[in-house]
Amino acid sequence: MSLLIAETEDLDTCLELRFEVFVREQGVPPEEERDTLDDSATHLLATQDGTPVGTARIVFQGDIAKIGRVCVVKSARGTGLGARLIEACVDVARERQGITRAKLGAQIHAIGFYEKLGFEAFGPVYLDAGIDHRDMVKPL
Template sequence: MNKIRVRVADWHKDIADIRRIREAVFIAEQSVPPELEFDADDNDAVHFLACEGDYPIGTARLLPDGQIGRVSVLKDWRGLKVGDALLEAAIAQAEQQDLKQQSLSAQVHATAFYERHGFKVVSEEFLEAGIPHVDMVRSS
């Protein structure tokens, strides 16, 4: 296996790869309605692509207000720390942009993953796209 690397993506040039990953994870696997998966925030976000060699296998985005989201890794590459690399890249970018606080809405089953990166649960459980979530916050 090649080394996994994360790079800042260009929304316009890399949209096909970002869409392919998010559609596979959120729409196909988790039944998120397509109209909820892609939104106007994509235009203003910093996007990240995790690649094995030249093949994109994961993505995430950082919004201008410090919200991290759409962290997704293709099924065959889960458990290989790809999500960790994506989240670390998004946090580093947020800190570089002087965003002292990062936030996200985590699927409840993934809260321990985000807690390992310094996020703390700050809300009660709620449904988003039919999936239980909690809001989480991390301060730099």
């Protein structure tokens, strides 16, 4: 079994994975899932034996790497892939000149997951696509 996580230009595959997880599973409206940031973001794609199983994107804003749209298909959950995706995003951010922090909006149920990866929650709970979130940050 071969897992590969790498930057990709294959936005269509990333969008298909996100549609499956966010729209079909979580009920996020399709018009809220896709936005204009996708065109300028750095996208990562995880493949298991050549099959797409997860994705994430990074939007660089000033000294911040905003990690978002992180998803793993149902069949690959519980394997550590989500953590590896986040670690890969952090590695990409560290390589970028001038980036000092990684930031993300975590669904409330996932805060503990991100804390284990070195992120710290801050600020109030807010709704994003009808789901409670809280911002989290990690110094790089």
